[in-house]
Amino acid sequence: MANKFEEKDFSNEGLNLGVWKKIAGLFKPFYKKLAVLIVLQIVIAFSDVLMPYLNKISIDNFASGNGSDEELMTFIIIYLLIIVLIGIINFIYFRVAGKVEMGFAYYLREKCFKRLQSLSFSYYDVTPTGWLLARLTSDIARLAEVLAWSMVDLAWGIPLMIFSGIIMFSTNAVLALLILIVVPLLAYVSYIMQKLSLKAYRGVRKANSKITNSFSEGINGARTTKTLVLEEYNYADFKEDTKEMYNVSVKAAKIGGTFRPLVNFISSLTLALIIWIGGGLANSGIIGFGTLMMFIQYAQQFYEPIRSISMIMTDFQIAQASGERIIYLLESEPSINDTPEVIAKYGTIFEPKTQNYEAIKGDISFKNVTFEYIKGETILKDFSLDIKSGQTIALVGETGSGKSTIVNLICRFYEPCSGELLIDGIDYRKRSIGWLHSKLGYVLQAPHLFSGTIMDNVRLGRLDASDEEVYEACKLVNAHDFIMKFEDGYNTDVGEGGSRLSTGQKQLISFARAVLANPSIFVLDEATSSIDTETERIIQFAIENIMKDKTSLVVAHRLSTIVNADRILVIQKGQIVEDGTHETLIALKGYYYRLYTNQFNEEQNSKLMGGYDYGL
Numbered sequence: 001m002a003n004k005f006e007e008k009d010f011s012n013e014g015l016n017l018g019v020w021k022k023i024a025g026l027f028k029p030f031y032k033k034l035a036v037l038i039v040l041q042i043v044i045a046f047s048d049v050l051m052p053y054l055n056k057i058s059i060d061n062f063a064s065g066n067g068s069d070e071e072l073m074t075f076i077i078i079y080l081l082i083i084v085l086i087g088i089i090n091f092i093y094f095r096v097a098g099k100v101e102m103g104f105a106y107y108l109r110e111k112c113f114k115r116l117q118s119l120s121f122s123y124y125d126v127t128p129t130g131w132l133l134a135r136l137t138s139d140i141a142r143l144a145e146v147l148a149w150s151m152v153d154l155a156w157g158i159p160l161m162i163f164s165g166i167i168m169f170s171t172n173a174v175l176a177l178l179i180l181i182v183v184p185l186l187a188y189v190s191y192i193m194q195k196l197s198l199k200a201y202r203g204v205r206k207a208n209s210k211i212t213n214s215f216s217e218g219i220n221g222a223r224t225t226k227t228l229v230l231e232e233y234n235y236a237d238f239k240e241d242t243k244e245m246y247n248v249s250v251k252a253a254k255i256g257g258t259f260r261p262l263v264n265f266i267s268s269l270t271l272a273l274i275i276w277i278g279g280g281l282a283n284s285g286i287i288g289f290g291t292l293m294m295f296i297q298y299a300q301q302f303y304e305p306i307r308s309i310s311m312i313m314t315d316f317q318i319a320q321a322s323g324e325r326i327i328y329l330l331e332s333e334p335s336i337n338d339t340p341e342v343i344a345k346y347g348t349i350f351e352p353k354t355q356n357y358e359a360i361k362g363d364i365s366f367k368n369v370t371f372e373y374i375k376g377e378t379i380l381k382d383f384s385l386d387i388k389s390g391q392t393i394a395l396v397g398e399t400g401s402g403k404s405t406i407v408n409l410i411c412r413f414y415e416p417c418s419g420e421l422l423i424d425g426i427d428y429r430k431r432s433i434g435w436l437h438s439k440l441g442y443v444l445q446a447p448h449l450f451s452g453t454i455m456d457n458v459r460l461g462r463l464d465a466s467d468e469e470v471y472e473a474c475k476l477v478n479a480h481d482f483i484m485k486f487e488d489g490y491n492t493d494v495g496e497g498g499s500r501l502s503t504g505q506k507q508l509i510s511f512a513r514a515v516l517a518n519p520s521i522f523v524l525d526e527a528t529s530s531i532d533t534e535t536e537r538i539i540q541f542a543i544e545n546i547m548k549d550k551t552s553l554v555v556a557h558r559l560s561t562i563v564n565a566d567r568i569l570v571i572q573k574g575q576i577v578e579d580g581t582h583e584t585l586i587a588l589k590g591y592y593y594r595l596y597t598n599q600f601n602e603e604q605n606s607k608l609m610g611g612y613d614y615g616l
């Protein structure tokens with residue numbers, strides 16, 4: 001699907017200190033644990049250096065029979081103690097690092113989720129779900145992994161090289177130099193290899209991102225795909241993406257496959273050199289065999305940090321890219337925001353100061369409102385409208401004429417680009433979004449239910465409602481009967497997004513939800529379009545009852561819902577072209593008159609033909 005969303009390019013090569021500062025800020029709650037990890041790594045590095053040295057002592061002193069039995073016993077005890085200690089330290093290390101990894105990922109997910117909850121409708125208009133899912137899953141996992149494991153590896157590698165360097169030089173400078181001399185070459189080769197594999201990795205990530213998006217579209221659009229028989233077409237697309245993924249992955253593997261043996265070859269060569277020269281020295285008695293043994297072990301150990309450091313550098317770059325994306329998400333500002341003054345008085349969505357919420361009377365006024373979803377495409381221009389509290393306003397008009405836009409603006413899902421929207425005479429931006437939404441009941445054409453029971457879903461309208469109040473609300477909108485027909489009644493699981501219920505049933509439940517909330521402003525956007533005419537007739541009375549002393553906006557195609565409205569507005573291209581009661585508009589013989597007579601005739605015909613409902 002064509003999408004206006006363009007991902008910012010995060011793959012800048014160098015180190016970006018600004019990003020790391022922000023990542024460090026996010027990581028703050030874990031600083032103490034990080035310090036523990038670093039200390040443990042230094043201890044582990046020290047013990048890794050100590051072991052070959054102890055081996056040297058054992059060979060040089062005891063294998064040749066020089067030491068006394070007593071000395072041997074002491075040595076064995078110390079040796080065993082050190083081994084046990086290393087075991088314990090490693091155990092603690094793995095536990096703490098695992099905790100940091102999981103804890104940080106959890107912490108970030110919570111933060112991102114909270115941010116996603118507060119972002120406005122317009123953000124979701126342009127951001128693909130796949131992109132968001134990738135941020136919440138793989139990017140967070142990767143960043144947490146690198147911070148918990150790779151970064152602390154540095155705290156092991158550097159002390160290890162320093163400690164073993166000191167011991168080597170103080171034991172035998174020639175052999176020490178021999179080991180050291182290869183370091184620049186190895187570092188260079190590893191650096192090149194990491195650079196190439198990083199490049200390949202970026203390709204893999206890009207391909208992966210595409211595949212995630214295909215998956216998410218494939219799953220979300222599964223039903224549409226089936227009805228349009230697009231399987232073949234989608235599959236061809238997907239196959240191309242996976243093929244690209246395959247190619248770049250193979251390329252990445254090839255790079256690893258070429259360089260790793262090269263690095264191993266160089267270090268093995270040095271090892272051979274050490275054995276050759278060191279062997280000569282040992283033979284002529286200049287050094288002991290234990291010392292030779294120690295150097296062989298050090299040679300193997302010494303290059304490990306070089307390999308891991310270049311790997312860590314790659315990890316850092318990967319983490320940087322992931323971190324940058326996460327920060328980008330966390331810093332996405334809702335385009336609809338309360339000002340600091342408003343927040344000071346009314347609190348935030350997450351911490352509202354409900355004691356400061358004023359009651360809503362329900363007067364609504366549009367004052368010269370201009371609105372566009374996309375720059376340059378004006379939907380409403382200089383739009384003005386006054387609605388008195390307690391009135392029921394019906395909006396009719398062709399598809400795309402702007403009815404939903406008008407109610408979306410009232411709900412503050414979007415804000416006017418210019419002009420003002422007053423509620424009870426005050427610009428609604430002077431009070432909080434939470435305040436408005438706490439007094440607003442909104443029922444949509446495609447209502448969303450959350451996984452859980454019917455009871456849970458209705459109760460979302462007012463979390464402290466009792467079971468009895470939920471039953472009352474459901475009875476009022478005529479949902480009680482169909483709910484009781486389910487085996488589990490109110491405890492029936494609605495499935496993900498309410499998928500186990502029909503659209504009409506979902507609408508009735510979201511109706512009950514709105515009724516329970518007892519709002520001052522009621523917005524029904526095509527809310528009864530999927531309810532059959534019989535049920536609609538039954539709940540019509542309930543709707544009118546609920547709306548009696550509330551300001552209500554009803555967008556409807558079925559005229560039976562709107563003939564009783566106090567005022568009917570006909571909207572065309574974002575403008576009010578007719579405005580009046582049912583009788584005055586009929587008398588006007590304009591758009592509304594034609595709409596009504598057409599539909600009336602259709603209804604009469606359908607009755608004659610056996611009650612077939614056109615659903616209009």
Ligand SMILES: Nc1ncnc2c1ncn2[C@@H]1O[C@H](COP(=O)(O)OP(=O)(O)OP(=O)(O)O)[C@@H](O)[C@H]1O
Binds near residue numbers: 125379398402404
């Ligand atoms: N999220 C959006 N992003 C961009 N343009 C949009 C968006 N939503 C609506 N529009 C455009 O705004 C115009 C008015 O749409 P609106 O949804 O208000 O119409 P409507 O009268 O409710 O139509 P319907 O009867 O089909 O529900 C249309 O031209 C539509 O293409």
Ligand SMILES: [Mg+2]
Binds near residue numbers: 403404405525
């Ligand atoms: Mg609409």
